[in-house]
Amino acid sequence: MKRLLLLALLAQAIQAETPLYQRLSEEQARGTRGQGYWYLFSYSTEQAGSSQRTAVTFQASQLRELLASYQTMPAIDEIYDYIQESNDLIQDGERTTEEMISELEQDYQLQLPALLEEWMDQYGPAMVADLLLLTSPEFPSYGLANAKIIPYRIPFTTLNPLWTLGSVPFAVTSPKQTSLPLAGYLITGIQPYLLEMVRVLIPCILLGTLLGFWQSQSQEPGQEPSTATKVAHQVVNILKDTINAVPRFLMVLFAILLYREFGQPIAFWMISVPLGISSIPLVADRVSQTVNTLALRDCISLRLNQGFTRIQVWKELWVYPIKNIFLIETLGQTVNLLYAETIIQYMIAMDDEALAGTGNKTSLGYMLVRLSRELYRTTLDNQLTIAFETYNIYLPLLSLLILFFLIPYTLFRYKSRMEATP
């Protein structure tokens, strides 16, 4: 009895050391993350000189069922040999799969789980034998520690293009919701950009507009400016040149390099704030130049002489041309934010473990990088190719790309139309 108990403990210890078990317990420890996920196992078998790559997918619950069935199974290597030998007979047509299963159950006094029988039909006996050997606790395969977990499942069973276009893979944070209609995704995908626009970009551009306006108003032509104005001008000029000297992308890069080391996740503001700050001097310059040009043409003094108050003149200046400058810059900076965010998301995806990650997992850039990264991995990691081609990554990627193209295109169109306004 003691011996049996020891053996059972030993088996448990072996199980705990198996990479697959470790992976599973890690997933369980994380809470709901392991639930309902699809595991993708892919490996190559070499038989008679030719290698064949195969991919298997199953859910976490199925995996647990399989692992539980090992407790009642005798030596896995014997079963493996048995199935492999029978497989030759099945291929020669001397035996059927059902016969093989019933003989196996009789010979070894075991009840094969329904899942394995299902897989026998689905993938063939040879592959099930391989799978048994690979996942068994007695023969741990360290390659399985790297088993790919897909947090979403693209509905590949139907080829209805409308359905496929409507099922953009959703964020990893909600595993239960495997797909979301395009309209819904549009809102969740664009929401972070809109928020940043309202929170950071628009105030920055407004500040730039005010600065430019102040810059043009503080200096009356033909008058000696006060010392305070001179100092203010110098400060503004220095700020302008400094921001010009450390352009937006380096600012973003430094922020990421340094904040990454601080161990905090990269927040959206770390991308939008440098963009916003770098747009201030540009806007200020354009506004002050425009107002100065109008002042030189005597437009402003003419209006004042016609009896308009200063506030009325400023209002007129805002309606045209300052509002246009403001809108053009806002549209341009939004597109910049989209591109900068995407490329920075890519930087983070490049090395998931080294970087702290981002705080945002629903934005368009995140999803685009995530999907294209999978495409990239299929190339790097040849073993996953077939699996991902089965899952058809191209259609969701295409739908995302269309979105990614359409949004900047619309913004660019509005921008160019505004720029063309005389």
Added chain:
Amino acid sequence: MNQQASQPPLQKLPQQILRTLIIFMLPLLLVYGMAQRHNQQQPGAAQASEQPGLASWVQLIMAGTLPSPPGRDLARDLKVSTRNSLLIVGLIYGLTLLMSTGYGILLYQQRHHPKAVMSQLTALATLTALPPFLYYYAALKLEVLPFTQYSGGTIPLEPRLMGPILLFALFNGYFAANAAATREIFQDIYSQPYKGFYQGKGATPIQTVQLMARNWSRPLMVSALYLFPYFLAESVLFEFIFGIPGLGKLLWYCADFDTETASINLHVFTLLTVTTVFTASVQLSNILKTTLHTRVTP
């Protein structure tokens, strides 16, 4: 602006020097402060405190020695990576300029259809500004390009590293913007009777072409110099992503993981040096741009 122009140049000189100094020092101070703060928070702060401060770094630089992190020759790395980065920027800009000039001429020829030209340009701007890594993935997938991610030290550019660079030159947002600028330059040139003017002044046909080429090239060079800092910054980002040995790759070596104390140490001096190189090149392009601009528009 009028006020500054009316000041005598000698009175302006100290102001200019002060301004340049501040412009150099501000990013350095920012980077130094952040890096020092980080190093002090790390458990293995002993190494950080051993490093001398900003003043001694400036002294060392003035004395002509570049302090390097242990086990690395920073002077050599900096030389190679700066050359690589400038080469990459040159390559990318050269290709972009060639393409955009060609496209600008095409756009100029279609000038009688402004709506069509505008929508064409907008679509192209959007398509070419799509993240280049997507095109890179597609090229990898179709086996057009080999996978090149260099993960060693700093080496001179090799032909095998050129794939992503060329791809990046083909697909970046500046191509369309440059094409529009080129079209405007052409419109400007052809709207004025330069040819008749020069020939009327007695210039030979070759001299006329030379004079007209000068008219072309100066605005193009000004726009090139305007874009240079952006190109350099983007090339840094892009080198960082694709692991191409340049200034971006050098940034990678600014951080060092200490396995014993499980802490990340930032090499403050390397960070400062990279920042200085970057700021200096940007300042140089700014000065050149201003000089050229005043010569173009006297």
